Amino acid sequence: MSAETGPVGTAPRAPRPVLLHALLAGLDFDRYFRWRRTRDGDPFLVRFPGFGSALFTGSAAGAREVFRAPADSVRPPLPNPIEPMVGPSSLILTRGAQHRRDRTLLAPAFHGGRIRTYGSIIRDAAAAELDGERTGTPWRSGTRIDARAAARAITLRVVLAVVLGVDDERRRDEYCAATTEFLNTYGGALMLIPALRREVFGRAPWNRFIAARDRLDALIDREIACRRTSVPGTDILGSLLDTRYDDGSVITDAELRDQVRTLLVAGHETTATVLVWALYRLHREPAALRRLRAELAAHAGAEPADIARLPYLDAVCQETLRLHPPVPIVLRRLTGEFTLRGQRLVAGDTMGVAVPLLHSDPAVWARPRQFRPERFLERHYGPFEFAPFGGGHRRCVGAALADYELRIVLATVLGRARLRLSPRFAQGRIPISVPHNIATGPRVAITFDVLESGSE
Numbered sequence: 081m082s083a084e085t086g087p088v089g090t091a092p093r094a095p096r097p098v099l100l101h102a103l104l105a106g107l108d109f110d111r112y113f114r115w116r117r118t119r120d121g122d123p124f125l126v127r128f129p130g131f132g133s134a135l136f137t138g139s140a141a142g143a144r145e146v147f148r149a150p151a152d153s154v155r156p157p158l159p160n161p162i163e164p165m166v167g168p169s170s171l172i173l174t175r176g177a178q179h180r181r182d183r184t185l186l187a188p189a190f191h192g193g194r195i196r197t198y199g200s201i202i203r204d205a206a207a208a209e210l211d212g213e214r215t216g217t218p219w220r221s222g223t224r225i226d227a228r229a230a231a232r233a234i235t236l237r238v239v240l241a242v243v244l245g246v247d248d249e250r251r252r253d254e255y256c257a258a259t260t261e262f263l264n265t266y267g268g269a270l271m272l273i274p275a276l277r278r279e280v281f282g283r284a285p286w287n288r289f290i291a292a293r294d295r296l297d298a299l300i301d302r303e304i305a306c307r308r309t310s311v312p313g314t315d316i317l318g319s320l321l322d323t324r325y326d327d328g329s330v331i332t333d334a335e336l337r338d339q340v341r342t343l344l345v346a347g348h349e350t351t352a353t354v355l356v357w358a359l360y361r362l363h364r365e366p367a368a369l370r371r372l373r374a375e376l377a378a379h380a381g382a383e384p385a386d387i388a389r390l391p392y393l394d395a396v397c398q399e400t401l402r403l404h405p406p407v408p409i410v411l412r413r414l415t416g417e418f419t420l421r422g423q424r425l426v427a428g429d430t431m432g433v434a435v436p437l438l439h440s441d442p443a444v445w446a447r448p449r450q451f452r453p454e455r456f457l458e459r460h461y462g463p464f465e466f467a468p469f470g471g472g473h474r475r476c477v478g479a480a481l482a483d484y485e486l487r488i489v490l491a492t493v494l495g496r497a498r499l500r501l502s503p504r505f506a507q508g509r510i511p512i513s514v515p516h517n518i519a520t521g522p523r524v525a526i527t528f529d530v531l532e533s534g535s536e
C-alpha cells in the first residue's frame with residue numbers, strides 16, 4: 081500500500097512497531113520474510129520506512145496474479161531506491177506507453193540468437209581474470225581469491241563488451257574505474273534513506289556519488305556522440321542507435337544515457353553475485369561439484385554455445401538462482417483496484433513477490449533449504465514457481481544474457497582451476513544476503529584458495 085493511503089478493505093495492517101520490523105528485515109530479510117509467512121500466512125504486508133508498504137506474496141498462486149496483472153494496471157513504485165543510479169528514463173522505472181516503446185527497442189538486442197554470438201567474449205573475460213589481467217596476480221596454487229571482486233571483474237568486462245563494444249585495455253580500464261567508483265559511492269545508506277541525498281559543502285556521500293555519476297556519464301556521452309557520427313557497431317549501443325521507434329523517431333541522448341547506465345548497473349552485479357553463490361554452494365557440496373566437473377571434463381574444448389546447454393551445469397545455475405535470487409523482491413504499484421490472494425487493493429497500493437519465499441514454498445519444493453541441482457533434472461518448474469528474473473511484461477530483459485554468461489563463466493573457471501573454500505567458509509552457517517547496490521549478495525567477502533590452475 082502507499083504510505084499515504086494505508087490499508088483498505090480486508091487488506092492486513094503493517095505490523096508494529098514499524099521501526100523494529102524494518103530493523104529485523106534490514107538485518108536478515110530472508111529470515112524476516114520466512115518468519116512473516118509462518119506468522120501471517122500469504123500474503124502479508126511489509127512497511128519500508130520512507131518508501132511506503134507492500135503486500136507480499138510468496139506463493140505460485142500469488143506470483144501468477146502479480147505477473148499476470150494487465151500492463152496498464154501497474155507501474156514501478158516511485159520513489160525507488162535505485163532511481164538516482166539508473167535515472168528517470170531507465171527501462172526499470174518507466175511505465176505504460178513509454179515502457180512498451182523502450183522495451184520494444186531494447187529487447188531484440190538481448191534475444192537468444194544475438195546473445196550466443198557473445199560466447200567467446202564471455203569465455204575470454206573469465207580466462208583474463210584467471211590470468212590475472214586485472215590484478216596482475218594470476219590464479220596460482222596458494223593464491224587467495226575474493227570471489228565477489230573476481231566475479232564482478234568478469235561480469236563488468238562482459239557487460240562493457242556486450243553493451244558498449246569496449247574491447248581495448250585503455251578504454252576498459254577507464255570504464256571499469258568509473259563504473260566501480262559509481263557503484264561504490266552509492267551505499268546502502270544513500271539507497272535506503274532518501275533524506276541523505278543532499279549536498280553538504282561538497283563533502284557529503286551524495287556529493288561523491290553525483291561526482292562519480294557525472295564521470296561515468298561523461299564517458300557514456302562521449303561514446304554516444306562518437307557513435308552517432310560513425311558506424312553504429314554490433315554491440316547493444318549500436319543496435320539502439322540503429323533502431324527507430326514505431327513512429328520513426330530515434331532515442332534521445334539523455335534517454336540513451338539512462339538505458340546504458342541501467343544496463344551497466346543491472347547487468348553485472350546481479351550475475352556476479354550468482355557466480356559467487358554457485359562457487360560457494362558447489363564447494364560445500366562435493367558430490368555436486370564432482371558431478372559437474374565430470375560433465376565439463378566430458379565436453380572439454382566444446383564451443384561456448386554447446387557448454388551452455390549441458391544439463392547438469394544448467395541445473396546447478398538454476399538451483400543457485402533458486403536459493404540465492406539476487407533480486408529478491410519484485411514490486412508493482414497499482415493504478416486501479418486489484419485483488420491479490422483475496423485481499424482488495426486500490427490505486428496507489430503496492431504488491432510484490434518475495435522471490436526467496438516463492439523459491440522455498442514447501443508446496444512446490446521438497447527440502448527447499450537444500451542445494452540439490454538434481455531437482456531441476458527431475459521436474460520442470462513453471463514461471464510462477466521459479467521466477468529469479470521476475471515475470472510478465474517486465475521480466476528481466478537481460479535474462480538470456482545472464483543465463484548464458486553464468487554457464488560459460490562457471491564452466492571456464494571450473495575447467496581451469498581447482499579451488500577450496502577458505503577454512504572460515506568451508507563449514508558452518510551460510511552467509512546472509514544483504515543489498516549491494518542493485519543486487520543482494522553475501523554480506524561477507526567469500527574467499528577461495530587456489531589449489532591448482534591452468535595459469536601455472
Ligand code: HEM
Binds near residue numbers: 469477
Ligand atoms: C542473474 C542475473 C540477473 C537477475 C537475477 C536479474 C533479475 C531481474 C529482475 C527480478 C528484474 C525485475 C523483473 C520484474 O519486475 O518482473 C529485472 C529487470 C531488469 N533487468 Fe535483470 N537480472 C539479471 C541480469 C540482468 C542483465 C545481464 C541485464 C542487462 C545487461 C539486466 C537488465 C535488466 C533490466 C533493463 C530490467 C528492467 C526490465 C523492465 O522493467 O522491463 N538484468 N532483472
